[in-house]
Amino acid sequence: MERLPTTTSFDDLQIWAHELRDCLGVAHIVYHTGNIKGEQVGAFTYDIEWVRRYIERDFAQYDPVVLGAIRRFTPMDWKTLDWSAPQARQLMREAAAAGVGNQGWSVPIWGPAGEFAVFTVNHNASDAEWQTFIGHRAKDILLISHLVHQQAKRILNSETEAATAELSPREKEALIQLSQGQSRAAVADTLHISENTLRAYIDSARHKLGAMNVKHAVALALARGIIVPRGALPKY
Amino acid sequence: MIRFLYADQLHQFPALEDSMFCDRAAQFRERHNWDVAVDERGWERDEYDELNPLYLIWEDANGRHAGSMRALPTTGRTMVNEHFLDITGGVRIVSPLIWECTRFCLAPGASPLVAGGLLLGCLEAAMRFGVQQAVGVFDARMPRIYGRIGHSPDVIGTSDDDRGAISVGIWTVSEEIRRIVSTRSGVPVELMARWFDASFHAGGGLEMVAAA
Numbered sequence: 147m148e149r150l151p152t153t154t155s156f157d158d159l160q161i162w163a164h165e166l167r168d169c170l171g172v173a174h175i176v177y178h179t180g181n182i183k184g185e186q187v188g189a190f191t192y193d194i195e196w197v198r199r200y201i202e203r204d205f206a207q208y209d210p211v212v213l214g215a216i217r218r219f220t221p222m223d224w225k226t227l228d229w230s231a232p233q234a235r236q237l238m239r240e241a242a243a244a245g246v247g248n249q250g251w252s253v254p255i256w257g258p259a260g261e262f263a264v265f266t267v268n269h270n271a272s273d274a275e276w277q278t279f280i281g282h283r284a285k286d287i288l289l290i291s292h293l294v295h296q297q298a299k300r301i302l303n304s305e306t307e308a309a310t311a312e313l314s315p316r317e318k319e320a321l322i323q324l325s326q327g328q329s330r331a332a333v334a335d336t337l338h339i340s341e342n343t344l345r346a347y348i349d350s351a352r353h354k355l356g357a358m359n360v361k362h363a364v365a366l367a368l369a370r371g372i373i374v375p376r377g378a379l380p381k382y
Numbered sequence: 383m384i385r386f387l388y389a390d391q392l393h394q395f396p397a398l399e400d401s402m403f404c405d406r407a408a409q410f411r412e413r414h415n416w417d418v419a420v421d422e423r424g425w426e427r428d429e430y431d432e433l434n435p436l437y438l439i440w441e442d443a444n445g446r447h448a449g450s451m452r453a454l455p456t457t458g459r460t461m462v463n464e465h466f467l468d469i470t471g472g473v474r475i476v477s478p479l480i481w482e483c484t485r486f487c488l489a490p491g492a493s494p495l496v497a498g499g500l501l502l503g504c505l506e507a508a509m510r511f512g513v514q515q516a517v518g519v520f521d522a523r524m525p526r527i528y529g530r531i532g533h534s535p536d537v538i539g540t541s542d543d544d545r546g547a548i549s550v551g552i553w554t555v556s557e558e559i560r561r562i563v564s565t566r567s568g569v570p571v572e573l574m575a576r577w578f579d580a581s582f583h584a585g586g587g588l589e590m591v592a593a594a
């Protein structure tokens with residue numbers, strides 16, 4: 147995951163997708179956008195011939211994953227989708243022959259500009275194994291899916307750095323205090339909020355910064371000058 | 383039982399849909415005296431009902447609404463971020479790990495099971511999908527009800543202007559909280575899991591294809 151923010155091209159993101167696949171120990175990782183700026187882009191571990199065929203045959207218009215994702219915001223287990231249409235069954239048969247696993251978990255991603263993408267983790271597993279895996283990983287997958295999307299947009303816009311996140315004074319204050327090594331309990335106390343509220347504030351800041359976790363969020367906010375540690379000398 | 387239904391699925395259950403929006407009018411306009419719009423059908427609907435939210439609806443034995451709530455991702459448009467930033471200290475709550483749950487509604491005379499069941503349903507869905515917290519907008523009188531069912535939100539703040547006493551609060555999702563709410567509400571965790579699966583299984587034939 148540490149390497150994700152350093153990717154600068156879709157080729158690079160493609161390599162990262164393979165690393166993530168190995169890290170999660172699954173068969174495939176797939177990320178693809180709907181149209182952003184008239185382009186459809188992605189990063190995947192599927193066989194390139196399969197992806198070509200999928201596009202050539204225009205399988206997207208029958209794909210229950212795509213059809214489901216455009217009407218949902220909650221992650222979808224492939225088993226809960228309707229594969230009964232003949233085209234959908236044909237798609238699944240050909241996918242299986244191309245090495246696509248029998249289990250899938252796809253996260254619809256709706257961006258702030260109304261843009262749309264799907265992130266999928268695919269695997270070969272029994273229903274019971276898959277249920278256990280998703281039970282452990284649902285949160286990570288949700289988190290990763292949005293981070294990949296943020297990174298893909300950065301690559302599309304040729305940004306060398308993430309745009310400055312708009313953090314409210316209270317989010318900045320929370321990050322500053324955390325950067326000084328204060329405990330969450332102490333920070334919540336100073337801000338006169340509960341620890342659960344603090345958690346929501348910090349997680350919002352983390353998301354806006356495109357960070358993987360709180361520590362990373364603090365580091366990014368410091369590096370980009372969004373927060374300045376108290377007692378630091380002014381920079382001229 | 384609880385059904386988990388997206389807005390675009392509600393038409394499959396017309397009596398449930400009609401009674402939910404009518405009960406919302408009765409609760410929010412008549413009992414809580416909120417400034418909400420009610421249409422010619424007697425339905426209370428707002429702009430967020432247009433965003434294809436996920437509803438959790440307790441359906442009674444007659445196929446009618448006994449209680450409900452509405453969930454949206456905070457990465458999209460939400461009521462809290464668009465109308466109540468003054469209550470959240472100016473913080474826009476935005477994360478894939480946080481949902482917004484609003485329009486918590488109980489039908490007049492709903493069984494005491496319903497409120498707890500709805501919260502349990504929200505916990506079930508959140509845990510299945512990896513969601514960690516929910517931010518809610520509710521009448522300032524509601525925390526008393528939530529407290530009885532073992533899952534009080536942390537109230538971030540309450541408005542005391544012409545919008546009436548409206549609070550914004552945070553619920554946190556955990557296995558422990560789910561156990562407590564299940565015990566207090568009398569709805570077993572396993573039963574809620576079955577209701578969830580019944581709503582989300584299209585009965586779709588993937589196994590059949592895979593086996594072929």
